[in-house]
Amino acid sequence: MNTFPDFFQFDPGIYVEALVRWLTINFQGFFDALTTIIKWVVFNTQDVLTFIPWFLFILLIFLLGWKLKSLKSGLGYAVMITLVGLIGLWDEMIFTLSIVITSVILSIIIGIPIGIYSAYNQRLEGLMKPLLDGMQTMPSFVYLIPAMIFFGLGTVPAVFATIVYSTPPCIRLTSLAIKRVPEEMREAAYAFGSSRWQALIKVELPQAMPTIMAGINQTTMLAMSMVVISSMIGAKGLGENVLIAINRTDIAMGFNSGISIVFLAIIIDRVTQMISQKYEHV
Amino acid sequence: MSKKIEVKNLVKIFGSKPKLALKRLKDGWSKDKILNTTGQTVGVNNASFSVDDGEFFVIMGLSGSGKSTLIRCLNLLNMPTSGEVIVDGEDIVKFDKKQLREFRQKKVAMVFQNFGLFTHRTLLGNVEYGLEIRNIDKDKRQQIALETLESVGLKGWEYKKPTELSGGMQQRVGLARALANDPDILLMDEPFSALDPLIRRDMQVELLEIQSKLKKTIVFITHDINEAFKLGDRVAVMKDGKIVQQGNPEDILNNPSDEYIEDFVKSIDRTKVIQAKNIMRKPNALVSMKDGVRVAIKEMQANDISSVFVVGEKMKLEGIVTIDDCVEAVKNKQSSLKDLLRHDYYKTSEDEYIEHLLENATKSRYPIVVVNDDNRLLGIIVRTSILSGLLPSNSDTETISF
Ligand SMILES: Nc1ncnc2c1ncn2[C@@H]1O[C@H](COP(=O)(O)OP(=O)(O)OP(=O)(O)O)[C@@H](O)[C@H]1O
Numbered sequence: 179m180n181t182f183p184d185f186f187q188f189d190p191g192i193y194v195e196a197l198v199r200w201l202t203i204n205f206q207g208f209f210d211a212l213t214t215i216i217k218w219v220v221f222n223t224q225d226v227l228t229f230i231p232w233f234l235f236i237l238l239i240f241l242l243g244w245k246l247k248s249l250k251s252g253l254g255y256a257v258m259i260t261l262v263g264l265i266g267l268w269d270e271m272i273f274t275l276s277i278v279i280t281s282v283i284l285s286i287i288i289g290i291p292i293g294i295y296s297a298y299n300q301r302l303e304g305l306m307k308p309l310l311d312g313m314q315t316m317p318s319f320v321y322l323i324p325a326m327i328f329f330g331l332g333t334v335p336a337v338f339a340t341i342v343y344s345t346p347p348c349i350r351l352t353s354l355a356i357k358r359v360p361e362e363m364r365e366a367a368y369a370f371g372s373s374r375w376q377a378l379i380k381v382e383l384p385q386a387m388p389t390i391m392a393g394i395n396q397t398t399m400l401a402m403s404m405v406v407i408s409s410m411i412g413a414k415g416l417g418e419n420v421l422i423a424i425n426r427t428d429i430a431m432g433f434n435s436g437i438s439i440v441f442l443a444i445i446i447d448r449v450t451q452m453i454s455q456k457y458e459h460v
Numbered sequence: 461m462s463k464k465i466e467v468k469n470l471v472k473i474f475g476s477k478p479k480l481a482l483k484r485l486k487d488g489w490s491k492d493k494i495l496n497t498t499g500q501t502v503g504v505n506n507a508s509f510s511v512d513d514g515e516f517f518v519i520m521g522l523s524g525s526g527k528s529t530l531i532r533c534l535n536l537l538n539m540p541t542s543g544e545v546i547v548d549g550e551d552i553v554k555f556d557k558k559q560l561r562e563f564r565q566k567k568v569a570m571v572f573q574n575f576g577l578f579t580h581r582t583l584l585g586n587v588e589y590g591l592e593i594r595n596i597d598k599d600k601r602q603q604i605a606l607e608t609l610e611s612v613g614l615k616g617w618e619y620k621k622p623t624e625l626s627g628g629m630q631q632r633v634g635l636a637r638a639l640a641n642d643p644d645i646l647l648m649d650e651p652f653s654a655l656d657p658l659i660r661r662d663m664q665v666e667l668l669e670i671q672s673k674l675k676k677t678i679v680f681i682t683h684d685i686n687e688a689f690k691l692g693d694r695v696a697v698m699k700d701g702k703i704v705q706q707g708n709p710e711d712i713l714n715n716p717s718d719e720y721i722e723d724f725v726k727s728i729d730r731t732k733v734i735q736a737k738n739i740m741r742k743p744n745a746l747v748s749m750k751d752g753v754r755v756a757i758k759e760m761q762a763n764d765i766s767s768v769f770v771v772g773e774k775m776k777l778e779g780i781v782t783i784d785d786c787v788e789a790v791k792n793k794q795s796s797l798k799d800l801l802r803h804d805y806y807k808t809s810e811d812e813y814i815e816h817l818l819e820n821a822t823k824s825r826y827p828i829v830v831v832n833d834d835n836r837l838l839g840i841i842v843r844t845s846i847l848s849g850l851l852p853s854n855s856d857t858e859t860i861s862f
């Protein structure tokens with residue numbers, strides 16, 4: 179009596195499944211290309227990061243914190259990153275970092291142009307809004323499934339899922355930022371004979387930069403959280419250790435990898451935040 | 461003088477059905493009726509006017525009367541719904557994208573009400589923007605920008621950001637940015653409205669100076685009638701999208717074409733508009749240096765006045781003599797006027813506003829004398845002519861107190 183009638187049911191999941199399968203079959207070439215690109219970026223990033231000796235890496239973090247904010251912050255970040263090394267998770271940390279960086283770079287490359295375009299295009303904007311809302315509210319590990327189907331297990335699906343999860347704020351804030359450029363300023367640009375491209379590059383984007391940077395900061399933080407979750411489909415790094423710790427109910431290991439993630443997240447957050455503050459010009 | 465801008469039957473309609481509204485407009489429907497029945501806003505309704513090369517043309521009207529819409533049609537920030545905008549013989553409405561960009565880059569520059577400065581750029585970066593867009597090389601455009609900034613009195617501020625400046629200074633940047641491009645035409649949409657009155661006056665004076673030096677064609681919008689009449693060679697008055705009157709300030713002031721402009725004119729402080737040349741008159745009596753004391757006395761008696769101005773060759777003003785002094789001189793058997801000359805009269809140029817003459821007119825015993833740069837006498841102003849100049853010509857019964 180109180181349950182929904184059995185004969186009256188609808189299963190949207192199977193249609194999505196059909197779509198995903200159809201995509202894998204018909205767009206194999208596309209996914210292969212994507213795989214190549216993602217792999218190329220991840221491994222190159224990783225190469226660069228591992229090429230830097232650990233002490234230099236710590237020094238760099240220190241300098242970054244010091245130059246962007248204060249001596250105290252620089253020292254704090256250096257201590258945190260050193261602790262990660264002492265715990266013995268240096269390599270995992272580097273790997274996690276390279277996935278985050280890769281995802282963020284690709285998110286920016288995808289997100290900013292879409293954001294700009296949707297600022298100009300009401301219709302696209304109307305289409306994007308529910309999509310972006312959906313993408314952000316969907317539990318993040320749901321993305322792991324299609325990622326796995328498209329790309330199998332490993333780093334590539336992890337990056338893919340991370341991009342899908344973390345791009346929305348970049349699109350949203352870019353679009354918002356462009357729309358918020360004062361009308362008179364835009365008009366001034368056009369009144370002096372700027373082309374659309376010149377107005378975009380010389381006026382709109384520089385004006386929008388602080389907000390776009392805030393979007394990139396959010397994207398980075400989402401990427402960071404997703405990277406941990408995506409270890410479920412085989413991404414190496416700090417997340418993997420968390421996963422193992424959960425399976426073994428190993429409290430010590432769980433704490434070690436957990437605290438390392440926190441340290442890394444803090445550093446990334448502060449650094450991107452400080453970079454975005456450099457763009458404030460009101 | 462050649463026509464720089466010629467606007468013919470310009471209509472601008474905002475909304476999704478401009479064609480329909482245009483047809484209604486041609487059928488003689490009013491702006492309100494069109495808005496109520498079709499939802500289309502008539503911004504400008506069949507405006508025609510022309511601006512001569514080097515002329516200072518002011519458009520005034522109440523808020524919402526379509527001034528901004530009209531001026532923005534002159535650089536196509538608003539695309540006219542119908543009509544022609546002819547600049548230097550070419551209809552700019554027909555320009556393609558490239559021609560339009562070139563037109564905006566070279567011929568016309570705009571100054572905005574809220575300055576529209578690029579806050580992410582330094583003053584220098586702002587002023588060189590137009591040149592940068594034209595791909596002029598960096599050294600050259602910086603040099604031009606520096607010179608232009610100096611010409612508006614902002615030397616030493618080149619590397620500041622606009623937000624560090626006061627409103628008046630920001631608008632100087634706006635002006636410099638427009639001038640750096642060396643355009644023929646300056647479009648100024650209420651450029652001084654956001655400034656406080658004192659700064660505003662300075663800016664007006666400065667703009668007039670720039671205008672007299674650079675001979676730009678200026679289209680200037682204001683809703684301040686004082687400003688309009690002070691700056692404009694000619695003034696157009698707008699109402700509900702239509703131009704209801706145009707002419708030089710004196711004409712409009714003296715013959716308001718309808719009630720609307722009359723109301724407008726009533727609000728004006730006439731002392732700020734009327735100049736010495738508008739109310740001065742030829743002196744009834746004058747004596748020359750060569751004339752003697754007796755001639756002077758005769759002149760004064762004939763005209764029933766107690767003093768008379770003395771001029772030398774070519775009407776050069778020498779001084780004034782009074783009847784009392786002359787009579788005294790005759791008693792002392794003096795005949796030359798030279799020793800009798802007094803200089804405690806008030807002298808002014810023909811462009812002086814009577815605002816500045818009022819006080820002296822009431823203080824001085826003698827009429828005010830109007831001279832040109834060579835000190836030649838052009839006319840005199842007696843107290844009564846100042847007072848009558850202040851009376852609105854259409855409402856003689858009203859008295860003005862000050
Ligand atoms: N982009 C637009 N879309 C729709 N209607 C507009 C637009 N711009 C102006 N209008 C309308 O056109 C009419 C004229 O406006 P305009 O801005 O030209 O007046 P204005 O004389 O400049 O007034 P103000 O002194 O307030 O600046 C107004 O009714 C206004 O609402």
Ligand SMILES: [Mg+2]
Pocket residue numbers: 527528529649
């Ligand atoms: Mg306006």
